[in-house]
Amino acid sequence: MKKTLLFLSIAVLGMACQPETETKEEEVTETVMTEDTAKLRHVVMFKFKDEAAKEAVDAVVASFANLPNEIPEIKGFEWGTNNSPEGLDEGFTHIFTLTFDSEEGRAVYLPHPAHKAFGEGLGPVLDKVMVLDYWKK
Numbered sequence: 001m002k003k004t005l006l007f008l009s010i011a012v013l014g015m016a017c018q019p020e021t022e023t024k025e026e027e028v029t030e031t032v033m034t035e036d037t038a039k040l041r042h043v044v045m046f047k048f049k050d051e052a053a054k055e056a057v058d059a060v061v062a063s064f065a066n067l068p069n070e071i072p073e074i075k076g077f078e079w080g081t082n083n084s085p086e087g088l089d090e091g092f093t094h095i096f097t098l099t100f101d102s103e104e105g106r107a108v109y110l111p112h113p114a115h116k117a118f119g120e121g122l123g124p125v126l127d128k129v130m131v132l133d134y135w136k137k
Contacts, residue, residue, distance in 0.1 A: 052125040070114035073105035
């Protein structure tokens, strides 16, 4: 009797823990990205020179982070340092992602005096830069 009760308890518990396999049609929604909802991402990766002082790198990060205050077309900004365990970074350590609502916004940003001044100050500390842009899907 105890074995039967234990078996039934395990069976009921097992069934209760199963994921629901039926999906109600009204619960499934699809987000369609249009030009009105899509966002243009501008991803910038920096590889600093080996001799670049931490203070100089920190100053670059602070200057980059200030660009959204000077260029209103930048709708979003985030950054971080490489955390990949794969070892495929080729020395790139800092990643910055800027968000624009449109290609026109990016077109304002690229030649903007604040962006140009920021870029001119990178020479002493920057070894390489990689830039990729994409539309968020």
